[in-house]
Amino acid sequence: MKKNIILMGPPGAGKGTLAKQLKEAFHLVHISTGDMFRDAIKAQTELGKLAQGYINEGHLVPDEVTIGLVKERLSQPDCAEGFLLDGFPRTLPQAEALSKLTKEISREIDVVINLDCDNDELVRRISGRRVCKNCGAPYHIITMKPKVEGVCDLCGGPLYQRKDDNEESLKVRLGHYVSETKPLLDYYANLGLLESFNSLTGKEALFDEVSSYLKK
Ligand code: AP5
Numbered sequence: 007m008k009k010n011i012i013l014m015g016p017p018g019a020g021k022g023t024l025a026k027q028l029k030e031a032f033h034l035v036h037i038s039t040g041d042m043f044r045d046a047i048k049a050q051t052e053l054g055k056l057a058q059g060y061i062n063e064g065h066l067v068p069d070e071v072t073i074g075l076v077k078e079r080l081s082q083p084d085c086a087e088g089f090l091l092d093g094f095p096r097t098l099p100q101a102e103a104l105s106k107l108t109k110e111i112s113r114e115i116d117v118v119i120n121l122d123c124d125n126d127e128l129v130r131r132i133s134g135r136r137v138c139k140n141c142g143a144p145y146h147i148i149t150m151k152p153k154v155e156g157v158c159d160l161c162g163g164p165l166y167q168r169k170d171d172n173e174e175s176l177k178v179r180l181g182h183y184v185s186e187t188k189p190l191l192d193y194y195a196n197l198g199l200l201e202s203f204n205s206l207t208g209k210e211a212l213f214d215e216v217s218s219y220l221k222k
Contacts, residue, residue, distance in 0.1 A: 008116035008220045009034060009088030010108075012095070012199075014190065015121030017179045018131040020205045020212065023144050024121070025092040027213045032220070035085050038092040039072055041142055042079070044168075062169045064178030066096060066186065073103045081111055089113075096187045101194075118194040119216060121205040125180070132176050136165040150209065 009032070013021045022038060029036040043061055046054030053071070060067045076094050079085070095101040108114055123131075134147040136156075140163030145152050152159050170179065194200040201219060205212055 007032070008222075010113055010116045011089070011220070012091045012115055012118040012194075013093075013121070014118055014187070014194075015205065016123060016128055016183045016187075017176065018128040018135070019121035019123040020131075020209070021092045021121060022142070023150075023209060024119075024205075024212060024216060025090050026143065027209075028090055028216065028220075031213075031217060032088065034088040034090045035082075036090050036092060037076065037079050037085075037094070039067075039076065039094045039096075040092070042075055043067060044142075062175065064170055064175035064182070066182050069097055069099045069103075072096075073100055076100075076104070077107055080107060080113075085113070095190060096182070098186075098190065098193065101190050115199060117201055117220070118199045120191055120200060120202040121212075122202055123205045127206060128180070129173075129176065132171050133173070135168070135171055137168055138163040139166050140164075 011028070011034070013025055015021050022040070025036050025038065028034060040061075043054070043057040047058045047061070048054070053075070056071065057067050066072075072094065076091070080089065091104075095104050104115075131146060134149070136145045136147060137143070138145075138158035138161060141158060141161045143158055143160050144150070145158075145165060152165065156165050157163075158165060170176075191200060203212060203215055207215065
């Protein structure tokens, strides 16, 4: 079973949705840098105050901040059982820092799961996404509706639209993805770690495909 996993893909490809399914199924620690930043913004910590301007406009948070955050989290004992990195690394310096860190803590990345999705679908997903304010569960106003409108099925929390889920921020986020994150696919392919999946197959089919692959 592959247990130390990086999830990659453009904004809206379904990384967070798949990560939550895999976390439940395989008891992995889910490390989402986006969620960590959003929690810090909610709590208005120093990190949150620093990150919010970058995030709301769709820019990347500076590498040194993001790397420090992941380094601290990945060194915790619970990650020894397996971890899912969601949204990290996103730049070459982050990938290089991760490689150094995994060596230091004697953990190895088993696989990089890449989710492919075309741009029109990304726009549809991001513009219709709603997220639970309490537990972060993602929904979609057309394709993944909650049972009761505006209410999370899992915890009953209120659903909201993320500040960076607008057309302008999305353009910036896609630009960063193409120029800084997409080149990492070659980086990981050269290391023999990359496995790509088509995220257009739908939530359950994608989960089944990725789960079967991880169990091999
Ligand atoms: P982050 O939270 O990581 O955002 P992102 O990468 O833009 O990805 P999203 O959360 O938008 O999408 P997702 O792929 O998780 O899709 P989801 O499952 O929700 O980062 C936010 C910001 O934080 C960044 O812009 C940056 O500023 C900062 N940041 C984070 N990490 C950083 C780093 N390493 N370095 C620097 N800065 C960093 O799904 C989307 C929608 O599609 C939902 O409505 C869902 O219901 C639907 N859906 C999902 N899967 C499927 C499916 N298979 N079929 C049909 N619909 C689906």
